[in-house]
Amino acid sequence: MAEFTQPNLLPALPEIVMLAMICLVLIVDLFLSQEKRWISLLLSVLTLVLTAVAVIAVAPVDSVSTFGGSFILDQLAVTLKIAVCVVVILVFIYSRDYLVDHEIYKGEYYVLGLCATLGMMIMISAHSLLLIYLGLELLSLSLYAMIAFNRNSKSASESAMKYFVLGAMASGILLYGISIFYGITGTLNINQLAEVVSLKIEQYPVPMAFALTFIVVGLAFKLGAVPFHMWLPDVYQGAPTSVTLLIGTAPKIAGFAMAMRLLVDGLGDLQVDWSQMLMALSVLSLAIGNVIAIAQTNFKRMLAYSTISHVGFILLGILSGTANGYASAMFYTITYAITSSVAFGVLLLLNRKGSEAENIADLTGLNDSHPWHAAMLAIAMFSMAGVPPTVGFYAKLSVLQSVVQIELVWLAVFAVLFSVIGLFYYLRVIKVMYFDKPIPDQIITIKQALDVKILLSANGLTLLGLGIFPSALMGYCILAFS
Amino acid sequence: MYADWPLLSLVIWTPIVGGVLVLVVGDRKPAAARIIALLSSIITFLLTLPLYSQFNIDTHLMQFVERHDWIPAFKIEYFIGIDGISMPLILLTSFTTVVVIISAWEIIQYRVAQYMAAFLIMEGFMIGTFSSLNAILFYIFFESMLIPMFLVIGIWGGENRIYATLKFFLYTFIGSVLMLVALIYMYHKSGSFSILDFHLLPLSLTEQILIFLAFLVAFAVKVPMWPVHTWLPDAHVEAPTGGSVILAAIMLKMGGYGFIRFSLPITPDASAELDWLIIFMSLTAVVYIGFVALVQRDMKKLIAYSSIAHMGFVTLGFFIVFRIMAGDGGSQGSVLALEGGMVQMISHGFISGAMFLCVGVLYDRMHSRQIADYGGVVNTMPVFAAFMVFFAMANAGLPGTSGFVGEFMVILASFKASFWIAFLAATTLILGAAYTLWMIKRVIFGEVANDNVKALTDINKREFLFLSILAIAVLVLGLWPDPLVRVMHPTIENLLNHITISKI
Numbered sequence A: 001m002a003e004f005t006q007p008n009l010l011p012a013l014p015e016i017v018m019l020a021m022i023c024l025v026l027i028v029d030l031f032l033s034q035e036k037r038w039i040s041l042l043l044s045v046l047t048l049v050l051t052a053v054a055v056i057a058v059a060p061v062d063s064v065s066t067f068g069g070s071f072i073l074d075q076l077a078v079t080l081k082i083a084v085c086v087v088v089i090l091v092f093i094y095s096r097d098y099l100v101d102h103e104i105y106k107g108e109y110y111v112l113g114l115c116a117t118l119g120m121m122i123m124i125s126a127h128s129l130l131l132i133y134l135g136l137e138l139l140s141l142s143l144y145a146m147i148a149f150n151r152n153s154k155s156a157s158e159s160a161m162k163y164f165v166l167g168a169m170a171s172g173i174l175l176y177g178i179s180i181f182y183g184i185t186g187t188l189n190i191n192q193l194a195e196v197v198s199l200k201i202e203q204y205p206v207p208m209a210f211a212l213t214f215i216v217v218g219l220a221f222k223l224g225a226v227p228f229h230m231w232l233p234d235v236y237q238g239a240p241t242s243v244t245l246l247i248g249t250a251p252k253i254a255g256f257a258m259a260m261r262l263l264v265d266g267l268g269d270l271q272v273d274w275s276q277m278l279m280a281l282s283v284l285s286l287a288i289g290n291v292i293a294i295a296q297t298n299f300k301r302m303l304a305y306s307t308i309s310h311v312g313f314i315l316l317g318i319l320s321g322t323a324n325g326y327a328s329a330m331f332y333t334i335t336y337a338i339t340s341s342v343a344f345g346v347l348l349l350l351n352r353k354g355s356e357a358e359n360i361a362d363l364t365g366l367n368d369s370h371p372w373h374a375a376m377l378a379i380a381m382f383s384m385a386g387v388p389p390t391v392g393f394y395a396k397l398s399v400l401q402s403v404v405q406i407e408l409v410w411l412a413v414f415a416v417l418f419s420v421i422g423l424f425y426y427l428r429v430i431k432v433m434y435f436d437k438p439i440p441d442q443i444i445t446i447k448q449a450l451d452v453k454i455l456l457s458a459n460g461l462t463l464l465g466l467g468i469f470p471s472a473l474m475g476y477c478i479l480a481f482s
Numbered sequence B: 001m002y003a004d005w006p007l008l009s010l011v012i013w014t015p016i017v018g019g020v021l022v023l024v025v026g027d028r029k030p031a032a033a034r035i036i037a038l039l040s041s042i043i044t045f046l047l048t049l050p051l052y053s054q055f056n057i058d059t060h061l062m063q064f065v066e067r068h069d070w071i072p073a074f075k076i077e078y079f080i081g082i083d084g085i086s087m088p089l090i091l092l093t094s095f096t097t098v099v100v101i102i103s104a105w106e107i108i109q110y111r112v113a114q115y116m117a118a119f120l121i122m123e124g125f126m127i128g129t130f131s132s133l134n135a136i137l138f139y140i141f142f143e144s145m146l147i148p149m150f151l152v153i154g155i156w157g158g159e160n161r162i163y164a165t166l167k168f169f170l171y172t173f174i175g176s177v178l179m180l181v182a183l184i185y186m187y188h189k190s191g192s193f194s195i196l197d198f199h200l201l202p203l204s205l206t207e208q209i210l211i212f213l214a215f216l217v218a219f220a221v222k223v224p225m226w227p228v229h230t231w232l233p234d235a236h237v238e239a240p241t242g243g244s245v246i247l248a249a250i251m252l253k254m255g256g257y258g259f260i261r262f263s264l265p266i267t268p269d270a271s272a273e274l275d276w277l278i279i280f281m282s283l284t285a286v287v288y289i290g291f292v293a294l295v296q297r298d299m300k301k302l303i304a305y306s307s308i309a310h311m312g313f314v315t316l317g318f319f320i321v322f323r324i325m326a327g328d329g330g331s332q333g334s335v336l337a338l339e340g341g342m343v344q345m346i347s348h349g350f351i352s353g354a355m356f357l358c359v360g361v362l363y364d365r366m367h368s369r370q371i372a373d374y375g376g377v378v379n380t381m382p383v384f385a386a387f388m389v390f391f392a393m394a395n396a397g398l399p400g401t402s403g404f405v406g407e408f409m410v411i412l413a414s415f416k417a418s419f420w421i422a423f424l425a426a427t428t429l430i431l432g433a434a435y436t437l438w439m440i441k442r443v444i445f446g447e448v449a450n451d452n453v454k455a456l457t458d459i460n461k462r463e464f465l466f467l468s469i470l471a472i473a474v475l476v477l478g479l480w481p482d483p484l485v486r487v488m489h490p491t492i493e494n495l496l497n498h499i500t501i502s503k504i
Helices: A010-030 A038-058 A075-101 A107-125 A129-147 A154-185 A190-200 A205-223 A231-238 A241-247 A250-266 A268-294 A299-319 A323-349 A371-385 A391-405 A409-434 A450-468 A471-480 B007-025 B030-053 B086-103 B112-131 B135-144 B146-156 B161-190 B195-200 B205-222 B231-238 B241-266 B268-273 B275-294 B299-319 B321-326 B330-366 B382-395 B402-417 B419-443 B461-479 B482-500
Strands: A063-066 A071-074 B063-071 B076-082
Touching: A010 A038, A010 A063, A010 A071, A010 A107, A038 A075, A038 A107, A071 A075, A071 A107, A075 A107, A075 A241, A075 A250, A075 A323, A075 A450, A075 A471, A107 A129, A107 A241, A107 A250, A129 A154, A129 A241, A129 A250, A154 A190, A154 A205, A154 A231, A190 A250, A190 A268, A205 A250, A205 A268, A205 A299, A231 A241, A231 A299, A241 A250, A241 A323, A250 A268, A250 A299, A250 A323, A268 A299, A268 A409, A299 A323, A299 A391, A299 A409, A323 A371, A323 A391, A323 A450, A323 A471, A371 A391, A371 A409, A371 A450, A391 A409, A391 A450, A391 B135, A391 B161, A409 B146, A409 B161, A471 B063, B007 B030, B007 B063, B007 B076, B007 B086, B007 B112, B030 B086, B030 B112, B076 B086, B076 B112, B076 B135, B086 B112, B086 B241, B086 B330, B086 B461, B086 B482, B112 B135, B112 B146, B112 B241, B135 B146, B135 B161, B135 B195, B146 B161, B146 B241, B161 B195, B161 B205, B161 B231, B195 B241, B205 B241, B205 B268, B205 B275, B231 B241, B231 B299, B241 B268, B241 B299, B241 B330, B241 B482, B268 B275, B268 B482, B275 B299, B275 B321, B275 B419, B299 B321, B299 B330, B299 B382, B299 B402, B299 B419, B321 B330, B321 B402, B321 B482, B330 B382, B330 B402, B330 B461, B330 B482, B382 B402, B382 B419, B382 B461, B402 B419, B402 B461
Parallel strands: none
Antiparallel strands: A063 A071, B063 B076
16 A cells, blocks of 8 residues: 555645535524524625635646546536536525525525535546545435425425435446446546556446446436436426526536546547437437426426426537537536526516415516516526527537537437427417416516626526627637547 | 728617617607617618618629628638628618508507517618528527517417417427528538538538428428418418518518528529429419418408418529529520519518508508408598509509519519419419409498498508608619619629539
8 A cells, every 4th residue: 555645635625615614604604693694695605706716716727636536627627616606606696585485594505505516516526436426425415405495395395205215216326337337447536447448348348338327327317318307397396496496507517527527538438338328318308308398387397397308408419429519518508507597596586475486377477567587587498499699599509510510410400300399388488478468466576686686687698698609608618628 | 981881780780789779768768769769770771771872783792791700619700791682682671670660650559669679679680681691690690580570479469469479480490490400511511601601512412402401491481482381371460560561571581582592502403403392382372372362351361371472483483593594595584583583572572561551550540450341441541542552553563563573574584494384473463463452442442331441540641651652662663673683683693603503
């Protein structure tokens, strides 16, 4: 055994900052009265800002790894971590009024949310099979608790239970796949894994394909790809909307990072195999996500199925197996997270004391009472549908382009045809907001806290801004894979 | 002095900025919103005039070109320019928008600012579509303009507006996504999204046919051609007057423009191979839809069907050229056919816009579009009746009006291809006269049908203004089409040379 050497802690500075701050929030919150709960929120947002600043401060020119190569900080990690921090800031601020109204305005919400974020950060930087798993579990366990956060809600407890059971099973499946690879290669480090796999691929083709299947299944479950999507609609619907907002945005970014680390960095030599698996998952997700979303009347459930179809698009980018495709998928994931935070953000604002506004019908006549919010939600819907000049169009364009590049034109045609079906249910939301007259005795009131309004506007207009000038973000995505 | 200005960009972005400004002013100050909207549309129109006066008619090359990097990762450029095909359409767009803004002046009371802003923003997108020389830029404008139109029909439309507007959006979207895949495929082949590079890109016949079909779906829905025309009558009937006018006058032209900018030059061999399909669809539109128009009871629906029939001439003119060249018609006949199609597009823009405005004038007073509710309007609205009869004559293709010129050119050219094609096309002269004039007879002439008609008041100054502007346009173009034909001639000739060279 080699002597113990002090690892370079600098690349992990953002995580260290975050962990320290989490402890601080946890302690400070104990001494706060309910009126001063905003201090917890402020500290949590500060944590995220500090973490993002730390990420930028330690961002390397190329890439550095530490902890014996099991932790990596590269361009991909830097961009994704900043995206995660920004999205979680939005989540925390959007959900404040909702939490107050539903009497779950507690410090634990922020602590758990920050723990989940820490899990995501670790997933993004993990370069060892075990560390990936640790990050994933930290994320998942925090989310299970957050879903059940509202103890008085039966549906929340039910969906937490469901998510927990299925999530644990998926983790087990993933772990099983990891253990077989460990058995074949004798290493947990992603870099060494890649080397050994390329050496032994001739020798053990069947065990490797077998293990790969388990890993892909675990990934598909976490991302919510068909046929491993069943938990998603129930969890989206059952969870408090503020938690749905978190589940529906940032973890997708972390999930993308996990797919990149595992499949591309670690198992790049098995690309032929996993591309085909992802293709099947993607085709099914696009078809089933879009078709079933049409039948939904619950807005959260509809967005759940829409998420499934978007995962199909993200997988399209990954399966192309080219740097171009990975960059497109990354762009798609980040912009999707930003887009759905607008959609859930508006939905959160519609909630009133004691009742959840979550049906599409609850949006009736929004343009008459709150034209600005209606416009923001409309932009989000058009962006999800991929209608220019919103960013969703450019995200779809870049993914389609990477698919056509590997000569899978039929797959591109399939994807666009199903996105036309998808268009229908997004348009229905706009129809309800703009074309239907408001119901007289059900006047929508929105709490207009200034900070929320400014952030939401900025968030919504970003969708347009990025749609017109996507170059900068796209540049970072391409840089991550060059 | 103009030479240094980014004139084309100004023309695209002035109305969009104006539209945003109107939105900012908001619905609470309708008077201000109206005035800002009118000013923006007039400024835009004035800005388009130099595009005509400074236009160099000796070249087929793109003019007023602006080219900047935009999204370098995929070589997507902000690349705009115009030639003899797109310039007249841009003028038509800016002209029509002014008319639409005036026509909506006091008619629209619900959410005035949003209405005006939708049309201004749409104007910018439409001009952008006509001037884009980068395929993705084109696609972005092409799709973006659906959003304001979707809202216009859905918010200010008639009873069945939601069905109509969803159908409109989904139909046009499904057409264009296939085109998007085709564009990406050509980017993959050529390494560029420039439309001009696509023109030179060699493609095998199979590739060409697939790309051609993708374009066909996109543009046939837009034109619309039989059998994918069914969204148009619904959309027209339910749309507010302004929406119908823009839809008929400009949006339908996107399809025709697409054929002549994309299909013909990018896939000339596939176009020659499959021209029978387009000719068949066009003739069906002319003959069958002509009969369908005859039995309509709703005035807007009748005009909508007549639009489909008239647009049949456009596509016929564009695709008959291969038959003419295969025969001994020579280039003279082919030029005639293409120019006829173009003239027909511009002329139809004026005439159908005017017809919808006329119906709008009646609808604002009676709140009915049913022909049966009218009769003897001439007795109470003599000035209006004069206008409507004039536009109806133009719609029927009366010599001396612009409606005659385009149709005559296409029919004349068709004779060089085949007698029977020309014969079927010429039936429109009978059918068009039949359905238009019969409607006029029932609505305008005869005894005063009921008390509602008796109570009608004649058009006011505002209505007189926009109807007379259009009447002058129809008359001038009918009597003296040369200024229009002259600007497009070099471009058309170049296009014809281009499509005779095989790309295989």
